[in-house]
Amino acid sequence: MNALKDDAARAAKFVGLDADTITFRGGQPLNGRIHVRGAKNFVTKAMVAALLGDSPSVLRDVPDISDVRVVAGLLGAHGVEIERDVEGGEIRLDPTNVKQAHMAEINAHAGSSRIPILFCGPLLHQLGEAFIPDLGGCRIGDRPIDFHLSALRSFGAVVDKLPEGIRLTAPGGLHGAKIELEYPSVGATEQVLLTAVRAQGLTELANAAIEPEIMDLINVLQKMGAIISVDADRVIRIEGVERMGGYDHRSIFDRNEAASWAAAALATKGDIFVQGARQPEMLTFLNVFRKAGGVFEVQDEGIRFSHPGTPLKPVVIETDVHPGFMTDWQQPLVVALTQATGVSIVHETVYEQRFGFTEALVEMGATIELHRECLGGQKCRFGQRNFVHSAVISGPTEMHGAEIEVPDLRGGFSHLIAALMADGVSKVSNVGIIARGYENFLTKLRDLGADFTIES
Structure with a gap:
């Protein structure tokens, strides 16, 4: 096959x-x-954002699609307790006991999904390390992860490419960075947001994506305690905070x-x-x-x-x-x-x-x-x-x-x-x-x- x-x-x-x-x-x-119901391109990212909090989050209007189940499986493999009302479209995510997952578990749940790359920032903040497998996704063009890794390095992450995947560590913690995108990529913008909110200091992201799903992710992160401003010229500024809580949010x-x-x-x-x-x-x-x-x-x-x-x-x-x-x-x-x-x-x-x-x-x-x-x-x-x-x-x-x-x-x-x-x-x-x-x-x-x- x-x-x-x-x-x-x-x-x-x-x-x-x-x-x-x-x-x-x-x-x-x-x-x-x-x-x-809720947007695939937002819901899955908001679920990942729950990793950043120290208390449970509730997401509403969640569709029953396979990408949501993939992310739920990945979160469960990392110790997140999940309660889901499929018919009512509600999911509760408790990251209190977050842990590092085995590579085999990540591969089993992720398949060819690219979503594991967005786990890196939150896991580095919570655990000090992260593992991701080779990534896939829809075959519609070149969607490399090189920028994601480069951005994570800018925040202070150390990236080691291993035969079974990629290992990231942050020996000195993550710090703010000044980043400018060559193209306003949605995935790259999400990566920076999910990493910058708890990085020490100020992060400035120029030429950022400003899709409605990005703005709704910013709404979620602000509810959790983040400090984020968006300028009309596609510049997003994030002031890192020490801790974040959970959220209660209805998806776009x-x-x-x-x-x-x-x-x-x-x-x-x-x-x-x-x-x-x-x-x-x-x-x-x-x-x-x-x-x-x-x-x-x-x-x-x-x-x-x-x-x-x-x-x-x-x-x-x-x-x-x-x-x-x-x-x-x-x-x-x-x-x-x-x-x-x-x-x-x-x-x-x-x-x-x-x-x-x-x-x-x-x-x-x-x-x-x-x-x-x-x-x-x-x-x-x-x-x-x-x-x-x-x-x-x-x-x-x-x-x-x-x-x-x-x-x-x-x-x-x-x-x-x-x-x-x-x-x-x-x-x-x-x-x-x-x-x-x-x-x-x-x-x-x-x-x-x-x-x-x-x-x-």
Whole structure:
């Protein structure tokens, strides 16, 4: 079994999915109401932050996704006592008896997840040492941990690369640092925040990521006792504190999942109310959704997304860091754009290998051309580097069923949308990967009228 299939099988098992292949009968609109809970990209990091406290933390609106279970397993291996109400979406984390985990336990729980790298700062503060295995994650481009290790060295950590992984120690404790990111990376910003809050002295992070999930992590850390300020010029300053307590916090909603369901409504000519979605965090997506012809209605409880009943319009999209158009939004929306009348252009500037999912769409009948050039308003860091990072989508095209293998989380959900909008039967394998970030996605699909069967 290759690594991709192993990841998919692991994720499927976490959420009780017996088989990892689903047969879809497409051509029917998705109509109805679904609920999105806390953001995958925030909840898992807030769980790690609980390690920094000397008293229990409570996190609310936690989705039942495999990434949450992976982090819970890792925390448990490090001695954190966990009480979880899955149905109620609440988790209690008690770090009172935190300890160093065995490498075998870390590997058993983490799999190919990259989350263990974020344990380093909190564990160095609590225990004076940390171990991490080789790291994986979705195969969508180069996501090295070199910066994480460099930042940890800046704080005073000593990094030793061993055959079984990486060992970090802090003989003299951790101290504040002045760090400037070449690119406003979300993961790098999280690493600095989780390390700096209890480091001695002041830390200044320039060119930081300021995504809503980052700001919510800052809210959590402030509740725990941290002193953090955020300037308008992407500079974050952290004054280290000696101790931190627990927190009680309700997670920000998952805007990536909300956008995915919005794209599904548009692609299948459906009408979906996404309970829990909020307008402020989706402002940029909503603008593009409307330009493409999509209809939305903002309500107190969520946002209703629907197809206009008239031909969709082509759009030009450039992905970017917040407040730009999120890279995680483009993949599901590309499926809908195959039905727009005219030529749409998507310029990917965040991950250099995010168009692999379009191969399956072309097999299903889409007209998509990939280019190495920057086909956007400005050149990006991938220009002149031989990366295929621009896509031209011509439509509308008739889509037909096919056999598809899910490549990554967002690409996988995009393949589900394609299978649901296409005429005929599609067989989608490796669907377990989708469970990493989409809670109860099969139940939600059934509630929306999707026609599918799970292979036994």
